[in-house]
Structures are given as structure tokens and as C-alpha cells.
Amino acid sequence: MNSNAQSGAVMMRLGTRNSPLAMAQAVETKTRLCAAHGWSEDQVELVPVMASGDKVLDRPLAEIGGKALWTKELDVWLAEGRIDASVHSAKDVETIRPNQFHFASFLPRADRRDALVGAQSIAAIAPGAIVGTSAPRRASQLLNLRPDCKVVTFRGNVATRLGKLEAGEADVTFLAAAGLERLGQSDLGNPLEPDGWIPAAAQGVIALECRASDAETTTALAAIDHAQTRAEIEAERALLARLGGTCHSPVAVLCEGGGGSLFMRAALFSAHGGERVDGIAEFTPGDHGPVEALADDLLTRSGEAIRQLFNPGQ
Numbered sequence: 489m490n491s492n493a494q495s496g497a498v499m500m501r502l503g504t505r506n507s508p509l510a511m512a513q514a515v516e517t518k519t520r521l522c523a524a525h526g527w528s529e530d531q532v533e534l535v536p537v538m539a540s541g542d543k544v545l546d547r548p549l550a551e552i553g554g555k556a557l558w559t560k561e562l563d564v565w566l567a568e569g570r571i572d573a574s575v576h577s578a579k580d581v582e583t584i585r586p587n588q589f590h591f592a593s594f595l596p597r598a599d600r601r602d603a604l605v606g607a608q609s610i611a612a613i614a615p616g617a618i619v620g621t622s623a624p625r626r627a628s629q630l631l632n633l634r635p636d637c638k639v640v641t642f643r644g645n646v647a648t649r650l651g652k653l654e655a656g657e658a659d660v661t662f663l664a665a666a667g668l669e670r671l672g673q674s675d676l677g678n679p680l681e682p683d684g685w686i687p688a689a690a691q692g693v694i695a696l697e698c699r700a701s702d703a704e705t706t707t708a709l710a711a712i713d714h715a716q717t718r719a720e721i722e723a724e725r726a727l728l729a730r731l732g733g734t735c736h737s738p739v740a741v742l743c744e745g746g747g748g749s750l751f752m753r754a755a756l757f758s759a760h761g762g763e764r765v766d767g768i769a770e771f772t773p774g775d776h777g778p779v780e781a782l783a784d785d786l787l788t789r790s791g792e793a794i795r796q797l798f799n800p801g802q
């Protein structure tokens with residue numbers, strides 16, 4: 489960060505992926521930073537960085553390297569000091585991160601739900617419909633509820649996926665309601681209530697990472713941290729860490745609550761949705777004992793078809 493506070497000096501360089509959704513998230517971050525610190529627009533510089541995850545679009549992320557493909561270029565830029573902080577979709581950030589970085593801020597959580605595009609509800613999907621998704625959690629959860637559906641790989645940014653739907657490559661797809669909202673396209677999706685459909689860990693949240701050694705940036709970012717969101721995301725990530733979940737692991741988790749108590753529901757699925765294990769936990773923010781106990785209990789109750797998709801203890 490630039491310690492020279494003179495008017496007009498760039499105070500922070502924010503690295504971001506260059507997809508339209510990532511850019512919208514970076515703009516939101518910049519707006520919040522300027523409001524919190526009284527900086528003008530040109531005092532926060534957005535630095536778009538092309539991520540490998542945006543280059544290879546013909547294969548599922550889980551096959552080509554997982555969530556690291558969203559972070560590795562930004563990580564290099566951050567480590568080399570070419571940017572002061574990275575803007576991430578919290579859901580896309582691997583469970584285990586380099587020690588030299590830390591999450592200095594989580595912005596207030598937006599809509600956490602998945603939305604269905606092309607059908608009103610899971611029950612309303614036409615029998616035998618083709619559903620486009622590359623997310624193991626979405627595919628397995630869908631097949632658990634609707635074994636008659638056929639899942640096909642669907643990657644690319646939001647516009648690409650909507651284009652594939654338009655072109656008839658699938659009848660239905662899922663998109664994060666938060667993503668549609670940030671792109672001004674909420675009207676396209678039908679959000680699914682968490683009672684019947686559990687979203688992904690950290691969905692709907694923008695996370696800001698900086699170098700742990702950079703006290704100035706850490707302090708500046710802390711001004712826009714949202715405590716409730718942090719409590720939820722840290723708990724959801726603690727569950728993933730305890731499960732040893734990877735991008736191949738169909739795990740759904742949602743944490744909500746307030747007033748000093750958080751409530752978590754989670755489910756694990758087998759690859760084709762034939763098996764499913766559900767559980768809940770209640771805990772106080774920061775006390776992840778019950779969350780870890782939930783992870784252990786879910787794996788204990790799981791059969792081999794689910795357990796083989798997780799690496800607990802790693």
C-alpha cells in the first residue's frame with residue numbers, strides 16, 4: 489500500500505480476475521473502500537489478471553487443477569507486490585492457503601442461494617431433462633433428488649453458461665443467485681430455498697486477501713470487514729478443512745444465525761447422488777469444535793462411495 493496519503497495518490501492496487509462477475513465484485517470492493525476511507529475513485533486501482541480457470545473452458549475444473557486455477561496468477565502478483573490485495577469469490581478460494589497471505593476482509597454476504605435457470609423448482613424440472621453443471625455438489629445433489637435427469641459439463645463464466653442454455657446444450661442450469669444479482673440478471677433465475685437445496689461453502693461472499701506482513705493494507709481492509717459474514721465463512725471453511733474436501737467432493741453447507749449463535753446444516757453426497765448424509769451443528773462464532781464434530785460425524789455415517797471423495801486428516 490502507498491503510505492503517501494497526499495490527495496490523488498493511489499492508495500491500494502486491487503487484483504481481480506477479469507470476468508464480468510469478478511470485475512463487478514472488484515468495483516463493489518473499491519466503492520466500499522472509498523466510502524470507508526474517504527478516498528476518491530482514482531485512489532483505488534483495479535488490476536485485472538487473467539486466471540487459468542478462465543482460459544480452459546472445455547473440461548470440468550476438478551479435472552484440470554481445481555480451485556487453484558482461480559487463485560494462482562493473483563497469488564503470484566500478490567506475493568511479488570505488484571498488487572496490494574486480491575479480490576476473490578470466497579467460494580472459489582482453496583481451503584488451504586499460502587501462509588504468507590491472510591483474509592483481511594469478508595464483505596457482507598449477498599444472496600447465498602443457488603438459482604435455477606430454465607425451471608421454476610427442482611420438482612418442476614421436466615422428466616429426463618438435461619442439466620448443465622460442472623460443480624460436483626450441484627450434480628450430485630440434483631441426481632439425489634432427481635435421478636431421472638442427465639447432467640452434462642457446463643463451464644465458463646455466467647454469460648457463457650447462459651449462452652449454452654440458449655443454444656440448447658441443456659434444458660436447465662444452476663447459477664449462484666449472488667452472481668446473477670451482481671450482473672443485474674436476477675430475473676433469469678429462480679432461487680432455491682436452503683430447506684430443500686443447500687448451497688456451497690462461502691457462496692455469495694467477496695473475500696479480500698493481502699500479504700500477512702502488510703500491516704497497512706491489513707488495517708485498511710479491516711475497515712470493511714463484516715463480522716457476521718466472517719464468522720459464517722470461517723465456520724464453513726473449517727468444515728471443508730476437517731472433511732478434507734477437494735473440488736471433487738460433493739459437499740453442501742450453509743451457516744446462518746446471529747445473536748451469538750450460529751446454525752450450520754451440511755450434506756455430503758456420493759458422485760452420482762445415490763448416497764446422501766445430512767447433519768446440523770449449533771455453535772458460537774469462532775468455536776469450531778461442534779463444526780469439526782459435525783464433519784467427523786458425517787464421515788462416520790457415510791458409506792465408502794462418499795468417504796472415498798474426502799481426505800480427512802490432511
Ligand SMILES: NCc1[nH]cc(CCC(=O)O)c1CC(=O)O
Pocket residue numbers: 577578579580662663664666667690691692693694
Ligand atoms: N465457480 C464460479 C463462481 N464462483 C462464484 C460464483 C458466484 C458468486 C458467489 O458465489 O459469490 C460463481 C458462479 C456460480 O456459481 O454460478
